[in-house]
Amino acid sequence: MKEGDNRAIKRECTKAKEKWMDKICEEVEELDKRDERRKYDKVKEITFKKKRNISTGIKKADGTIVMESKEILERWTEYTEELFDDDRIEHLYFNDNGDGPSIIRSEIEASLKQMKSGKGTGNDGIAAEMLEVLLEYVIDILMEIVEGI
Structure with missing residues (x-):
């Protein structure tokens, strides 16, 4: 054509x-x-668009269609096990003491920059504009506070 x-x-x-x-x-x-x-x-x-109830079932790993509730449940179990199977050799290291990852300077800076200007102050009475003007100084103070937690 x-x-x-x-x-x-x-x-x-x-x-x-x-x-x-x-x-x-x-x-x-x-x-x-x-x-x-x-x-x-x-x-x-x-x-008006008519809704169609089309149930094609779920396909097994080999491509056959499963229609029975029990088989569908088994297939979902199999699928989620495949999905979350982790064969990586190196795994993430987690502290056993319950501490999460440390907050880095760039995260604090990004959070401060995302604050909207012109909004009312919170309980602390500090306006976003004030934090914006004193950005570097505020980041240093917040880093000290976060590291002390």
């Missing part, structure tokens, strides 16, 4: 759709004069 053929088909489809819509609009206008209820029914018929 050539590029020009595609355009011609699209052009014909557009013309046919316009002609169909013109016909529908004429019907709606005619119903507007005679029967209000049928007019709304016609508009609903045109605009």
